[in-house]
Amino acid sequence: MSEAVMHGHEHHDHHPTGWKRWLFTTNHKDIGTLYMLFSLVMFFVGGAMAMVIRAELLHPGLQYVDTQFFNSMTTLHALVMIFGVVMPGTVGFANWLIPMMIGAPDMALPRMNNWSFWILPFAFTLLLVTLFVPGGGPAGGWTMYPPLMLQTGDAMPFVIFAVHFLGASSIMGSINIIATIFNMRAPGMSFMRLPLFVWTWLITSFLLIATIPVLAGAVTMLLTDKYFGTSFFNAAGGGDPVLFQHVFWFFGHPEVYILILPAFGIVSQILPTFSRKPLFGYESMVYATASIAFLSFFVWAHHMFTVGMPLAGELFFMYATMSIAVPTGVKVFNWVSTMWRGSLTFETPMLFAISFVVLFSIGGFSGLMLGITPADFQYHDTYFVVAHFHYVLVTGAIFAMMAGVYYWLPKWTGHMYDETLGQWHFWLSTISVNVLFFPQHFLGLAGMPRRIPDYAVQFAEWNFISSIGGFVFGLSQLLFLYIIVKCIRGGEKATDRVWEGAHGLEWTLSSPPPYHTFVTPPQVTDATAHS
Amino acid sequence: MGHSKTGGGISGVLATLALLWSQTAGADYALNMTRGVTELSREFYDLHMLILWICCAIAVLVFSVMFWSIFKHRKSQGAVAAQFHHSTKAELIWTIIPIIILVGMAFPATKALVKMESTGDADMTVKITGHQWKWHYEYVDAGFGFFSVLAADSNEARALGSGKNPEEVENYLLEVDRPLVLPVGKKVRFLMTANDVIHAWWVPALGWKRDSIPGYINESWARIDEPGTYRGQCAELCGKDHGFMPIVVKAVPEDEYYAWVEEALVAQVDASAGADREWSKDELMTKGEQVYGTFCVACHQPNGQGIPPAFPALAGSVIAAGPVAEHLDRVMNGKPGTAMAAFGAQLNDVDLAAVTTYERNAFGNNAGDVVQPAAIKAARK
Numbered sequence: 001m002s003e004a005v006m007h008g009h010e011h012h013d014h015h016p017t018g019w020k021r022w023l024f025t026t027n028h029k030d031i032g033t034l035y036m037l038f039s040l041v042m043f044f045v046g047g048a049m050a051m052v053i054r055a056e057l058l059h060p061g062l063q064y065v066d067t068q069f070f071n072s073m074t075t076l077h078a079l080v081m082i083f084g085v086v087m088p089g090t091v092g093f094a095n096w097l098i099p100m101m102i103g104a105p106d107m108a109l110p111r112m113n114n115w116s117f118w119i120l121p122f123a124f125t126l127l128l129v130t131l132f133v134p135g136g137g138p139a140g141g142w143t144m145y146p147p148l149m150l151q152t153g154d155a156m157p158f159v160i161f162a163v164h165f166l167g168a169s170s171i172m173g174s175i176n177i178i179a180t181i182f183n184m185r186a187p188g189m190s191f192m193r194l195p196l197f198v199w200t201w202l203i204t205s206f207l208l209i210a211t212i213p214v215l216a217g218a219v220t221m222l223l224t225d226k227y228f229g230t231s232f233f234n235a236a237g238g239g240d241p242v243l244f245q246h247v248f249w250f251f252g253h254p255e256v257y258i259l260i261l262p263a264f265g266i267v268s269q270i271l272p273t274f275s276r277k278p279l280f281g282y283e284s285m286v287y288a289t290a291s292i293a294f295l296s297f298f299v300w301a302h303h304m305f306t307v308g309m310p311l312a313g314e315l316f317f318m319y320a321t322m323s324i325a326v327p328t329g330v331k332v333f334n335w336v337s338t339m340w341r342g343s344l345t346f347e348t349p350m351l352f353a354i355s356f357v358v359l360f361s362i363g364g365f366s367g368l369m370l371g372i373t374p375a376d377f378q379y380h381d382t383y384f385v386v387a388h389f390h391y392v393l394v395t396g397a398i399f400a401m402m403a404g405v406y407y408w409l410p411k412w413t414g415h416m417y418d419e420t421l422g423q424w425h426f427w428l429s430t431i432s433v434n435v436l437f438f439p440q441h442f443l444g445l446a447g448m449p450r451r452i453p454d455y456a457v458q459f460a461e462w463n464f465i466s467s468i469g470g471f472v473f474g475l476s477q478l479l480f481l482y483i484i485v486k487c488i489r490g491g492e493k494a495t496d497r498v499w500e501g502a503h504g505l506e507w508t509l510s511s512p513p514p515y516h517t518f519v520t521p522p523q524v525t526d527a528t529a530h531s
Numbered sequence: 532m533g534h535s536k537t538g539g540g541i542s543g544v545l546a547t548l549a550l551l552w553s554q555t556a557g558a559d560y561a562l563n564m565t566r567g568v569t570e571l572s573r574e575f576y577d578l579h580m581l582i583l584w585i586c587c588a589i590a591v592l593v594f595s596v597m598f599w600s601i602f603k604h605r606k607s608q609g610a611v612a613a614q615f616h617h618s619t620k621a622e623l624i625w626t627i628i629p630i631i632i633l634v635g636m637a638f639p640a641t642k643a644l645v646k647m648e649s650t651g652d653a654d655m656t657v658k659i660t661g662h663q664w665k666w667h668y669e670y671v672d673a674g675f676g677f678f679s680v681l682a683a684d685s686n687e688a689r690a691l692g693s694g695k696n697p698e699e700v701e702n703y704l705l706e707v708d709r710p711l712v713l714p715v716g717k718k719v720r721f722l723m724t725a726n727d728v729i730h731a732w733w734v735p736a737l738g739w740k741r742d743s744i745p746g747y748i749n750e751s752w753a754r755i756d757e758p759g760t761y762r763g764q765c766a767e768l769c770g771k772d773h774g775f776m777p778i779v780v781k782a783v784p785e786d787e788y789y790a791w792v793e794e795a796l797v798a799q800v801d802a803s804a805g806a807d808r809e810w811s812k813d814e815l816m817t818k819g820e821q822v823y824g825t826f827c828v829a830c831h832q833p834n835g836q837g838i839p840p841a842f843p844a845l846a847g848s849v850i851a852a853g854p855v856a857e858h859l860d861r862v863m864n865g866k867p868g869t870a871m872a873a874f875g876a877q878l879n880d881v882d883l884a885a886v887t888t889y890e891r892n893a894f895g896n897n898a899g900d901v902v903q904p905a906a907i908k909a910a911r912k
């Protein structure tokens with residue numbers, strides 16, 4: 001423990017206790033914890049919806065829910081998982097880790113930090129009560145395409161205001177992260193010494209600030225079309241339904257990278273630690289992340305190749321999409337090279353990180369296939385797409401977050417998690433998630449459209465297998481919950497460094513770190529910078 | 532498209548799994564895309580296979596290196612970590628080689644796309660209009676058209692808790708009352724639009740899907756090589772019955788096609804006959820029940836109870852039991868902002884008169900009055 005930390009600990013240890021501590025907190029560690037717990041709760045809410053979907057799809061025929069409710073399950077499952085799990089989860093990591101990684105005492109704007117978290121419970125209350133309003137929950141898909149979305153009942157304004165709140169929260173979070181990284185780095189912590197996780201969040205924040213207002217604009221136009229007589233998207237009134245799709249995906253494609261870049265960052269911290277070897281190609285990792293983010297603004301229409309664009313448009317968006325494979329490839333090659341000739345051990349974080357690299361790459365390959373316009377005329381809106389984005393988001397973003405939880409949980413709680421149970425959780429999750437999603441590639445190729453509550457009998461076998469995988473995957477996450485609770489409550493005392501190969505400022509602090517850290521900034525040199 | 536084989540057995544899975552599985556009579560583990568029956572579909576299929584194999588090759592290469600590390604470079608095997616952390620040469624190589632591969636992929640993809648967009652010199656044109664939740668096909672050159680809806684036995688079996696086993700319904704969810712009949716060997720141009728929300732017309736054997744969008748007319752084409760029945764589905768989420776608006780294309784030899792067109796034209800004349808005469812209540816009720824079963828039943832349900840609040844009940848409703856003029860206005864002009872379509876544009880005078888009469892006198896409604904085709908004609912002015 002450094003002297004600076006001891007110093008901080010003595011003078012700043014008075015703060016409210018009980019529920020007031022959590023409601024009024026401006027401490028980045030508390031807020032990080034709140035974000036992570038919120039994300040965990042939402043993971044089970046969104047997961048329960050997924051279980052409803054997979055139960056209905058277990059056999060052909062409608063067994064449990066009506067079709068409108070099924071559609072609101074797919075819609076809400078996506079909104080909850082994207083805006084309630086992955087985004088708050090990665091913000092939780094950012095809150096906990098960015099100040100500790102750059103040697104700052106806290107986030108630059110602590111009160112705004114508190115506010116950006118506490119908006120979330122209200123936003124999700126608005127979103128989830130729609131299940132109980134007349135007309136039922138939103139059922140037009142998370143993409144909210146008009147004119148279908150305009151047929152939503154009383155749920156519509158709830159959903160739109162929830163999206164506005166979530167957007168406001170994200171923008172405040174992003175401003176905070178940018179301000180922190182720009183202004184609060186410890187002496188010697190130059191940009192090219194920032195840990196890769198910090199870099200990925202810096203870039204993600206810019207993506208959020210650039211795209212969230214676009215989403216807000218799109219949904220506001222939906223609102224005025226529905227309630228104030230405008231015709232932005234109404235063809236009969238001179239509007240254009242396809243305009244919404246362009247605006248939505250101008251947000252939506254960068255959003256994909258908002259979800260995955262922090263995951264790249266987490267994995268780039270973990271692989272070097274358990275390979276006991278520095279990250280391969282740090283500079284090219286930074287440039288690759290920045291190029292992916294930049295290119296993400298020019299590929300949006302690959303989500304809508306079938307709307308009937310001019311040939312030139314289809315070609316442009318195809319070429320632009322294919323080009324993203326280059327920086328993404330660089331990342332994967334660098335991760336593999338980091339492991340090459342290392343001295344590898346396979347604790348749970350490493351297992352999840354390795355699984356991430358392999359399974360995310362599968363999602364990357366199917367993404368490249370989807371980017372080939374003529375082939376997309378077959379793949380589009382089928383289960384092939386469902387398989388693709390679940391490989392990217394579940395075995396990509398969620399697996400990286402799980403890896404990160406196991407990796408930093410001992411630092412955050414001061415206790416080691418139960419390694420045996422962690423390994424069980426890993427193997428159960430990795431096997432079942434592939435049973436769940438891999439057959440969906442086959443279903444899509446064989447002709448099963450997505451977002452249908454019932455299907456022709458030739459799709460029965462793979463759907464059955466997929467559902468069984470889904471149930472096992474869902475149940476396995478209860479083990480994850482148990483492991484986390486157990487680790488918070490006690491366990492073997494964690495050392496400061498926790499992992500033999502860990503490098504970076506957060507590992508110089510005690511486990512758990514004191515409430516206030518780096519009140520006196522540490523001096524960063526090449527030796528103490530990123531691994 | 533595949534089909535369900537009857538009588539095929541599933542052997543040796545775990546006993547518990549087999550039990551759960553018992554609902555599944557046949558096994559159909561389709562793995563891959565259909566090669567289809569058009570020039571485009573084969574070209575897209577070949578492109579799909581090309582990219583798939585390239586991706587597989589890259590995956591094998593990269594993951595082999597990774598798994599070599601996992602097995603050989605373990606601390607438990609005494610591996611000592613090297614400390615290298617970059618190599619400009621390696622990084623240049625794995626930037627440039629992917630670029631070359633991608634450019635190689637772009638050539639066939641571009642060629643296929645250019646071909647897809649060449650909708651000129653077609654032999655005939657079919658206009659497809661998506662409705663919630665059925666398709667309308669218009670043979671533009673021959674001058675007639677019809678709706679195509681989910682077959683009755685599928686529609687019955689798919690109801691929540693119907694108690695019917697989908698396995699026992701032929702072509703469950705992939706059968707319609709009237710298929711789209713097309714001649715083989717002719718270049719057919721498709722024009723696609725929609726009446727209410729966005730749909731997407733997709734028959735995998737033809738190689739593509741295209742969105743049908745209100746206010747837009749999209750174009751595509753196909754020249755089917757082999758006679759046969761090709762099945763597909765709506766591919767863009769379009770509301771509660773999105774999963775229940777299948778597409779069936781029946782490709783027949785040219786002479787058979789022309790014979791079918793003749794028949795269809797005669798049937799069309801018969802259907803609109805009678806618009807000028809007075810109809811009896813019984814006639815209107817019989818006809819009305821039929822029209823209701825095709826156009827209204829999905830939302831308002833067979834018993835007229837609807838699925839409130841999204842889809843209101845007709846039984847005892849203030850509209851269906853109220854003044855005729857308001858009832859007709861709702862049927863013909865729909866209700867904006869809801870799934871209630873303007874059927875004035877979709878149905879002829881006889882059908883509208885019949886269905887309105889039916890709604891006023893069925894499900895316990897007893898307005899007692901009848902609506903004649905002449906009243907519809909007057910309302911249209």
Ligand SMILES: [Cu+2]
Pocket residue numbers: 661662664729730731765766767768769773776
């Ligand atoms: Cu549809």
